[in-house]
Every structure is written in structure tokens, then in C-alpha cells.
Amino acid sequence: MxxxxxxxxxxxxxxxxxxxxxxxxxxxxxxxxxxxxxxxxxxxxxxxxxxxxxxxxxxxxxxxxxxxxxxxxxxxxxxxxxxxxxxxxxxxxxxxxxxxxxxxxxxxxxxxxxxxxxxxxxxxxxxxxxxxxxxxxxxxxxxxxxxxxxxxxxxxxxxxxxxxxxxxxxxxxxxxxxxxxxxxxxxxxxxxxxxxxxxxxxxxxxxxxSSTTGEFPVTELTNSKVPLLANGNQLTSSTKHRFKITIPILENQSEVLGDAIDKRYKVTIGNRLDCKATTNGRVHSAKGLTFDCIADFNTASPRFLPGQKADLVVDTIPYGYTYLKQNAVEFIAGEKTFNYTGTPQEMVSEITGNYRIEAMGANGGDQTPAQANEHWYGSNEVLAPGIGGYTSGIKGMFENEKYMVFVGGKGQSGHDRGAAPYDAKGGFNGGGNGASGLLVPGTNIYSWGGAGGGGSSDVRPYEIDDYVQFIHHRDKRTDGWRDPSSIFLNDGPWANLIRGTYQAVIKTVNLPDSDFEGVSAYYDLGNANLSDVYTQKFGDYILVYFNYTGVPAATHLPAGNAGPAIEIRLKVKTTNQAADITSMKFYKTTDRLLVAGGGAGGSYIAKGGNGGGATGMKPSYLGSTGDAMYSRFRFPNGGNQIAGGGAGFGASAPTHGAIYPNGSVESAGRAGAGGGWFGGYAEQSDYSTSPVIGAGAGGGSGHLYFMVRNGTTYGYGESGKDMTPWSTLQPADKNGIVRFKLVDYLGMEN
Structure with missing residues (x-):
């Protein structure tokens, strides 16, 4: 008073x-x-x-x-x-x-x-x-x-x-x-x-x-969460943490007692660190006395670590009374790193503040040992992958706000010359598939295969709506749709989505890769097909990319239903009666907050295009333009901000049978492009008629949503750009990565 x-x-x-x-x-x-x-x-x-x-x-x-x-x-x-x-x-x-x-x-x-x-x-x-x-x-x-x-x-x-x-x-x-x-x-x-x-x-x-004991509770504690790095240090060497404490006392004003609040109250945390009381923020109210204290957790010995809690104690120096709040201080991770898992990952911001997000797309498929020893025109980058791109920016987040993180996986390596052929799989989150090499003319062996493209890494809003509730399951529920002889695991959901490009994320159980036979994607109760459909399966998750243009308009829906009644159906072997769908969510690709493009897979004649910023990079030709076959080589572009192999995914090289072009020229496999905001392009010409005998693939583009501030997105090797992230952030396994780090928050004191 x-x-x-x-x-x-x-x-x-x-x-x-x-x-x-x-x-x-x-x-x-x-x-x-x-x-x-x-x-x-x-x-x-x-x-x-x-x-x-x-x-x-x-x-x-x-x-x-x-x-x-x-x-x-x-x-x-x-x-x-x-x-x-x-x-x-x-x-x-x-x-x-x-x-x-x-x-x-x-x-x-x-x-x-x-x-x-x-x-x-x-x-x-x-x-x-x-x-x-x-x-x-x-x-x-x-x-x-x-x-x-x-x-x-x-x-x-x-x-x-x-x-x-x-x-x-x-x-x-x-x-x-x-x-x-x-x-x-x-x-x-x-x-x-x-x-x-x-x-x-x-x-x-x-x-x-007014109590028989000398210990009382702290009335209120603001900024009780303290973000720390994994080693217990604060976010920077100069960072300190400011608590706001209310204890149930109405103190004298400072006209006589002065401002020596640090001499009246000693605040300790976990019995190992002092928090210096300050006059800043001091308020007298009916609740009691509110004041701030500042702690330097870099000086705690031993260090506090994320996941721990500590008591906060206020000793009243002149009066000899103690206030206590047990487990009041919660130490949280000030930096969260999401590595590749091949699954969607949930990010929850534990404290309100501004976060610096860094993302790196995945590389294309690695060289095999045999490919690393192969040389063409003196280059040892035969079938070498494109490198994932880098994107970073600042995003404000509220406490307990949720985001989804998709970390790109690197593509599969192409097969060696003479090895059993296969189409190399694109990496998680949009990497394009590579194609196997053609039969070498006059032999029964296959040429080198093309590698798969790397997936992009992105951060997107959390999707609440789960359409699994609308699915009719094959022989799983008594819902009127029981046909165990059908190749389709489900019908529905009839999702009424607005026009745009989407990635459906479907979680399954009891569905091994050998039992999965693709998807059927359409709308208007099956009377119109969705375009640009691309499917990936990684473990229990199936990713289905598609584009809904609204043309033609839905005309076969029940009266009063506005449509479009989009339906994604999974094809499963009828011998598998245990498979089921546990979740189906739709993410609009244009809602992604931040994207780091994936690198393309490599081919025999070209290193894969690097994932980029605004534009993914073209593949790097390894030979001489004077080569007699140079006119029959193709080097597709990377994705950009408005076009590419696909919205979110890189183009796949077309698959083929045991064929080879007329003539005696050996044709290696083609690479898959990198995923991105728009994925890169891959050569699509027909193998049996095309004069193309070698082709690379482009990297995916990066992107920054307008709500992400102070951002940058670029690819490895871009002129004038800092290459440090590729030595400090990119994982050794060359999969993608996403990292969140607090840069400021309410309790931060510099």
C-alpha cells in the first residue's frame, strides 16, 4: 500500500x-x-x-x-x-x-x-x-x-x-x-x-x-519452464532466465525500506543455484508481493537437464521465514531435433516463444561400393546422389501448439551392373523412384540401375480431422460392407475437400509391403479420377499424393451433397484378412510452413540434381559434350515454386520390362527426382522407341510460408551462400533433418 x-x-x-x-x-x-x-x-x-x-x-x-x-x-x-x-x-x-x-x-x-x-x-x-x-x-x-x-x-x-x-x-x-x-x-x-x-x-x-510452521507456499510463479540445451546449458552463453514470483505478503513501499529487495529475499532453485531478486517487476497487490529474479543456469553445478524438475525456495532474509513451491521449475528442451524415422512426427511447442526452424532435405540414393569405384570420363561421381537443400526461418509458437514434422528419407541406391534388377525406391516424403537398367544388348545381364530421389523435409500445421471414422473396412466391422473377397481393403472415405493438391497419410496395421498392391484414387463416387497420383509405402504408413482440380464437376452425388466425395482405396491381397486402417488424414501441400528440397538420385552419366531453394538444381553431367551419344542424353530441371514433377513429390523414372532400344548401345537406368515444394523432373520417354539412352533427374525446390520470418532457402553449392549447415546440421547418414531452437521467449533475459 x-x-x-x-x-x-x-x-x-x-x-x-x-x-x-x-x-x-x-x-x-x-x-x-x-x-x-x-x-x-x-x-x-x-x-x-x-x-x-x-x-x-x-x-x-x-x-x-x-x-x-x-x-x-x-x-x-x-x-x-x-x-x-x-x-x-x-x-x-x-x-x-x-x-x-x-x-x-x-x-x-x-x-x-x-x-x-x-x-x-x-x-x-x-x-x-x-x-x-x-x-x-x-x-x-x-x-x-x-x-x-x-x-x-x-x-x-x-x-x-x-x-x-x-x-x-x-x-x-x-x-x-x-x-x-x-x-x-x-x-x-x-x-x-x-x-x-x-x-x-x-x-x-x-x-x-499465522502458522505453527515457518514454511509457506509460493502463491504464483510465472515463467516456470526453463528451456535448456541437451547438455544443460541455456540457449546461448549470454542467456539468463527471468522468473516472476508472488509470495503472500504486502510489503512496505520503497520510500523508507529502499530497493534492496535482493537483501530481503534469497531465491534458490533445486538447492544448487541462486536466483538474484530484482526490483524490476515489483508489484504490491492483494495477492501479495510480486518481484522478479534472474538465474544463470549456465552456472548451475551440477547442471540441470531437460526433463528434470526442481523446487523453488524463497528465504526471507530478515524475517527468517521460508516459502516453497515443490517441483515448481520445469526444465524443457530448448532445442528439438527430428531425425529420419519414415513416419510423421509430432512437434509440441512446450513454451510460447519464437523458434528458429532449420530443415534439410534428404540426399538421393547412395553410391554402392562398385559404383564409387566406377569412373566415366575420369569422374568418380557415377551414380552419385544429389544433396538435400537447406531452409530456415523464425516462427512464433504458443505453448502446447502442435505441428507435424515430415523428415525426408534418402533414396534407394540403384543396382550394380549385372546385379538383379529393381526399381530403386524414392525416399520418404516424396522422393521419386529410379528405374532399373536395361538388358545389355546381346547379353543376359542388366546395366546399371538409376537411384531413387531423396524426400523433402517439411513442417506443417497439425491436422485434427481424421477420416478413418468414415471408412468401411473389409470384414473388420459389422457396418454393412463385408466382402473379404474384394481386393480393396476399404471403401471411403468420402472426404469433401476444396480444390488443391494433397498428401493423404494413411496408417495401417498388419499390412506388409508384399501384400500391398497400390491405391485407387477418385471422386464423385468413382466417376472421376484424381490426377497426379503418386504413392509411397514406408512401414505402416502409406502416402498418397494427388491433385483435385474440380474438373469435371461431381454429378453423381446424393442430393444435397456438395462433393467432391474424394475416395482413397487401398488394394490388398485377399489372402491378408488381418490388415486394417487406423488413421487417414489429408494435408494440403500448400499449407506447409517450410520445405527443404530433396536431392535427386544419380544416374551413370549424371550426378543427381541438388535440392534447392526457390529452384531445385539440374543434374550434373559427368562426361564430355563431345561424346558421340551426347545428343541422346537428357538433363531434366529441378522443381520450382509453381511447377515440377509433382506438388510435393519428385517424378519417378518410368519402369520397363526386359527390353532395350534398337542397336547395340548400352542403356543404364534412369534416376528418380527429389521431393520438395515441387519435386524435380525425371525423364519420361518410352524406353522401346525413344532415342534417349541416358538421363539424370532434378532436385526438389524449397519453400518458406509467409508466416515464417527472416527465412532463407537454398541448395548446396549455390553461389554466395553459407555452406556451414552441410557440415553442422546434415546427418552423417544423409537423410533429412528438422531442428527447432528457441531464440527468444517471455522469460528470456540477455
């Missing part, structure tokens, strides 16, 4: 009225008394008294002080070298069952003349009481009677209440109990200058303990 000032009759000085302090279990009343004079060595009181305001604790206890409204000291030239005493007339009332304690403090110990030059020193400048009933010349003092013995007590600083400054106490309730305290002065007339002398202000503090 604020300190009020009263103006009274001219022969009385101005005094400060009492101010109350309420301490959760303790109640503190402080009264400030200015003393000065108009007659020699006489202490004169106003006939009026003042009773302090009284705050009631939550237990119903209160304490109040009553004392004269004014006190005066006067000095003239008579009766020198005598100790003059007067009762301080301080009265205490409390209903606390455990009684009270009354302390006396002041910032100044001298009596000062109104001219500001002459002073009378306090008789006890030390820190302990002096057993004495009289004063030496030219001194003043406060006498307290303890067990009928007079003591001149020391005057403590207002922030340091000690037993030596204790005037009186009781262990039971009291009513109008007079404190055993007297003021005294002894002046030598030869030394003293007559006139008014005053103290800078005496502070009486009455404490009523």
Missing part, C-alpha cells in the same frame, strides 16, 4: 502513518516515526494517536500498531550532560494464536539538526545490544527493557531484521500491549547547537505468524 502523509498543527512535525505488510502466513505492520524538537532534551508527543491499518491473513489473523501521531526532540542550552528518557508509547494488538514479534529499524542512525550540518550520534553503532541504562554525552539511543534490565539496542537496516533489533514479542494473542521501549538523549551544552534534531525515520515492524 502507498504511504500517506498528514499535515497537522504547526507545533507538531509531519509524520508518516503506519503501513501494513501481510505475509501469507505472516502479517507485518510497519510504522515510520520522524523525531525532531522544539525544546531542550524533551521528547514531546501529540495527544492524538494513530492506529495502523490491519490486513487479515488467509487464516484470519491480523496485527496492528498504535502510537502517537508525532514525536519531537528539542535541544536548548540547559540541563546538559543528562540522560533524558521518554516512553515511546507503542502499543501492539494481534489475534494471532502464535503471537507477534516487534522490530525497530532505520536507514539512518544519527539525529540531524535542521541546518543539515550538526548531528548527534547513536549510542550503539554496533550490531549487538549494550546492557546500559544511561547515555554518554552527545549521544542518543533507544532503550529496551528485557527481564527488567535496560539495553541500548542496535538499529538494524530495514532489510535486515535480527534478534538484536527485537523489541518485544509474545507467543499468544495480545490486546493493547505496550512495548517496553524508551527514547533517550544526552547532550553536552558546550557541544550541541540548539534547535530541532531529527532521525531520518524509525521503522517499527510487527510480525504475526
Amino acid at each position: 502507498s504511504i500517506k502523509k498528514f499535515t497537522i498543527k504547526s507545533w507538531f512535525p509531519v509524520v508518516l502513518l503506519p503501513t501494513a505488510l501481510f505475509f501469507a502466513g505472516l502479517l507485518i505492520i510497519s510504522t515510520f516515526v520522524f523525531i525532531y524538537s522544539n525544546t531542550y532534551a524533551v521528547v514531546t508527543y501529540s495527544s492524538e494517536t494513530n492506529t495502523s491499518s490491519s490486513f487479515t491473513s488467509t487464516q484470519g489473523y491480523s496485527v496492528s500498531l498504535t502510537m502517537p501521531k508525532s514525536v519531537t526532540f528539542g535541544i536548548d542550552g540547559t540541563n546538559s550532560s543528562q540522560t533524558i528518557k521518554a516512553d515511546a508509547k507503542v502499543i501492539v494488538t494481534t489475534n494471532s494464536v502464535t503471537g507477534y514479534k516487534l522490530y525497530l529499524t532505520s536507514h539512518s542512525k544519527e539525529l540531524t539538526h535542521v541546518n543539515g550540518l550538526n548531528q548527534i550520534n547513536y549510542a550503539n553503532p554496533g550490531n549487538t545490544s549494550i546492557q546500559k541504562s544511561s547515555l554518554d554525552d552527545d549521544s542518543w539511543g533507544v532503550f529496551v527493557k528485557r527481564n527488567n534490565v535496560n539495553y541500548i539496542i542496535p538499529i538494524c537496516e530495514s532489510a535486515q531484521l535480527t534478534e538484536e533489533c527485537l523489541i518485544s514479542k509474545s507467543s499468544v494473542p495480545v490486546t493493547n500491549e505496550k512495548a517496553p521501549i524508551e527514547y533517550g538523549v544526552n547532550v553536552n551544552s558546550e557541544m550541541a547547537v540548539p534547535g530541532h534534531y531529527s532521525s531520518a525515520g524509525l521503522v517499527y515492524t510487527a510480525i504475526a505468524n
Whole structure:
């Protein structure tokens, strides 16, 4: 509460009225008394008294002080070298069952003349009481009677209440109990200058303990979550953490007690780290006293680690009471890294703040040992992969806000010359498939295969809607659709989506790759096909990319149904009656917040195109343009911001049978493109008729949504760009990665 000032009759000085302090279990009343004079060595009181305001604790206890409204000291030239005493007339009332304690403090110990030059020193400048009933010349003092013995007590600083400054106490309730305290002065007339002398202000503090214990709860704690790095360090070497603490006490304003809040309260965390109390943020309210403290967790020994919790303790230095909040401080990960898993991953922001997101797309398929030893025109990058691109930016997130993270997987390596042929699989999250090599003319062996493209890495909004509830399962539910002989595992869902490009994410159980035979994707109850359909299966997850243009319009829906009634059906071998779908969600590809493009797979004649920023890179030709077959080589573009092999996925090289072009030229397999905002292109010409005998593939593009600030997106090797992320962020296995790191939050203090 604020300190009020009263103006009274001219022969009385101005005094400060009492101010109350309420301490959760303790109640503190402080009264400030200015003393000065108009007659020699006489202490004169106003006939009026003042009773302090009284705050009631939550237990119903209160304490109040009553004392004269004014006190005066006067000095003239008579009766020198005598100790003059007067009762301080301080009265205490409390209903606390455990009684009270009354302390006396002041910032100044001298009596000062109104001219500001002459002073009378306090008789006890030390820190302990002096057993004495009289004063030496030219001194003043406060006498307290303890067990009928007079003591001149020391005057403590207002922030340091000690037993030596204790005037009186009781262990039971009291009513109008007079404190055993007297003021005294002894002046030598030869030394003293007559006139008014005053103290800078005496502070009486009455404490009523409303609990039988000395420990109380912290009322409120703001910024209780502390983000730390994995090793226990804070986010940067200069970062500190600011807590806002409320304890149940109404403190005095700073006019007399000053701003030495760090001398009144000691805050410790987990019994191993001090948190320095500050005057910033200090507020007095009905809730109590609120103040800030700042902790440097880089100095904790041993370090706190993410996932741990710690107690917060507030010790009241002058009063000797303790406030405790158990497990109040929660240490969370200030940096979260998502590595490749081949599954969607959920990101929950544990604290409100700005996060720096870094993402890197996956590489195309690795070279095999045989491919790494192969050379063409002197290059050892035969079938070498394109490198994933890099994207970063700042995104504000609220506490417990959810996002989905899709980390790209690298593509599958192409097969070696003479090995069993296969189409190399594109990496998770949109990598295009590579194609096997053709039969070498005149032999029964296959040429080198093309590698699969790497998937992109992205962050997207969390999708709540799960359409699994609309699915009819093959022989799994008594829902009227029970046909175990059907190749389709399900019909539905009939998802009414707006126009756009999508990635359906379907989670299955009991469906091995050998039993999965593709998808059927259409709308309007099967009367119109979705375009640009691309399917990937990784473990239990099936990703289906498609484009819904709305053309032709739906015309076969039941009356009143606006459509389009999009349906994704999984084809499963009828011998598998255990497979089921547990989740089906649709993500619009244009809602992705941040995308890092994937690198393309490599082919025999060209290293895969790198994943890029605004545009993915073209494949890098390894040979000479003077090669006789150069005109029959193709180097497709990377994806960009508006077009590519597909929205979200890189183009796959077309598969083929055991065929080869006319003539005697050996044709290696073609590579798959990298995924991205738009994936890269791959050569699509027909193997049996096309003159193309070798082709590379392009990388996918990166992207930044407008809500991501201070962002950048680029590919490996781009001129003028920092290549550090490829040595500090990219995993050794060359899959993708996504990392979130807090850069600022409410409790951050630099």
C-alpha cells in the first residue's frame, strides 16, 4: 500500500502513518516515526494517536500498531550532560494464536539538526545490544527493557531484521500491549547547537505468524519452464532466465525500506543455484508481493537437464521465514531435433516463444561400393546422389501448439551392373523412384540401375480431422460392407475437400509391403479420377499424393451433397484378412510452413540434381559434350515454386520390362527426382522407341510460408551462400533433418 502523509498543527512535525505488510502466513505492520524538537532534551508527543491499518491473513489473523501521531526532540542550552528518557508509547494488538514479534529499524542512525550540518550520534553503532541504562554525552539511543534490565539496542537496516533489533514479542494473542521501549538523549551544552534534531525515520515492524510452521507456499510463479540445451546449458552463453514470483505478503513501499529487495529475499532453485531478486517487476497487490529474479543456469553445478524438475525456495532474509513451491521449475528442451524415422512426427511447442526452424532435405540414393569405384570420363561421381537443400526461418509458437514434422528419407541406391534388377525406391516424403537398367544388348545381364530421389523435409500445421471414422473396412466391422473377397481393403472415405493438391497419410496395421498392391484414387463416387497420383509405402504408413482440380464437376452425388466425395482405396491381397486402417488424414501441400528440397538420385552419366531453394538444381553431367551419344542424353530441371514433377513429390523414372532400344548401345537406368515444394523432373520417354539412352533427374525446390520470418532457402553449392549447415546440421547418414531452437521467449533475459 502507498504511504500517506498528514499535515497537522504547526507545533507538531509531519509524520508518516503506519503501513501494513501481510505475509501469507505472516502479517507485518510497519510504522515510520520522524523525531525532531522544539525544546531542550524533551521528547514531546501529540495527544492524538494513530492506529495502523490491519490486513487479515488467509487464516484470519491480523496485527496492528498504535502510537502517537508525532514525536519531537528539542535541544536548548540547559540541563546538559543528562540522560533524558521518554516512553515511546507503542502499543501492539494481534489475534494471532502464535503471537507477534516487534522490530525497530532505520536507514539512518544519527539525529540531524535542521541546518543539515550538526548531528548527534547513536549510542550503539554496533550490531549487538549494550546492557546500559544511561547515555554518554552527545549521544542518543533507544532503550529496551528485557527481564527488567535496560539495553541500548542496535538499529538494524530495514532489510535486515535480527534478534538484536527485537523489541518485544509474545507467543499468544495480545490486546493493547505496550512495548517496553524508551527514547533517550544526552547532550553536552558546550557541544550541541540548539534547535530541532531529527532521525531520518524509525521503522517499527510487527510480525504475526499465522502458522505453527515457518514454511509457506509460493502463491504464483510465472515463467516456470526453463528451456535448456541437451547438455544443460541455456540457449546461448549470454542467456539468463527471468522468473516472476508472488509470495503472500504486502510489503512496505520503497520510500523508507529502499530497493534492496535482493537483501530481503534469497531465491534458490533445486538447492544448487541462486536466483538474484530484482526490483524490476515489483508489484504490491492483494495477492501479495510480486518481484522478479534472474538465474544463470549456465552456472548451475551440477547442471540441470531437460526433463528434470526442481523446487523453488524463497528465504526471507530478515524475517527468517521460508516459502516453497515443490517441483515448481520445469526444465524443457530448448532445442528439438527430428531425425529420419519414415513416419510423421509430432512437434509440441512446450513454451510460447519464437523458434528458429532449420530443415534439410534428404540426399538421393547412395553410391554402392562398385559404383564409387566406377569412373566415366575420369569422374568418380557415377551414380552419385544429389544433396538435400537447406531452409530456415523464425516462427512464433504458443505453448502446447502442435505441428507435424515430415523428415525426408534418402533414396534407394540403384543396382550394380549385372546385379538383379529393381526399381530403386524414392525416399520418404516424396522422393521419386529410379528405374532399373536395361538388358545389355546381346547379353543376359542388366546395366546399371538409376537411384531413387531423396524426400523433402517439411513442417506443417497439425491436422485434427481424421477420416478413418468414415471408412468401411473389409470384414473388420459389422457396418454393412463385408466382402473379404474384394481386393480393396476399404471403401471411403468420402472426404469433401476444396480444390488443391494433397498428401493423404494413411496408417495401417498388419499390412506388409508384399501384400500391398497400390491405391485407387477418385471422386464423385468413382466417376472421376484424381490426377497426379503418386504413392509411397514406408512401414505402416502409406502416402498418397494427388491433385483435385474440380474438373469435371461431381454429378453423381446424393442430393444435397456438395462433393467432391474424394475416395482413397487401398488394394490388398485377399489372402491378408488381418490388415486394417487406423488413421487417414489429408494435408494440403500448400499449407506447409517450410520445405527443404530433396536431392535427386544419380544416374551413370549424371550426378543427381541438388535440392534447392526457390529452384531445385539440374543434374550434373559427368562426361564430355563431345561424346558421340551426347545428343541422346537428357538433363531434366529441378522443381520450382509453381511447377515440377509433382506438388510435393519428385517424378519417378518410368519402369520397363526386359527390353532395350534398337542397336547395340548400352542403356543404364534412369534416376528418380527429389521431393520438395515441387519435386524435380525425371525423364519420361518410352524406353522401346525413344532415342534417349541416358538421363539424370532434378532436385526438389524449397519453400518458406509467409508466416515464417527472416527465412532463407537454398541448395548446396549455390553461389554466395553459407555452406556451414552441410557440415553442422546434415546427418552423417544423409537423410533429412528438422531442428527447432528457441531464440527468444517471455522469460528470456540477455
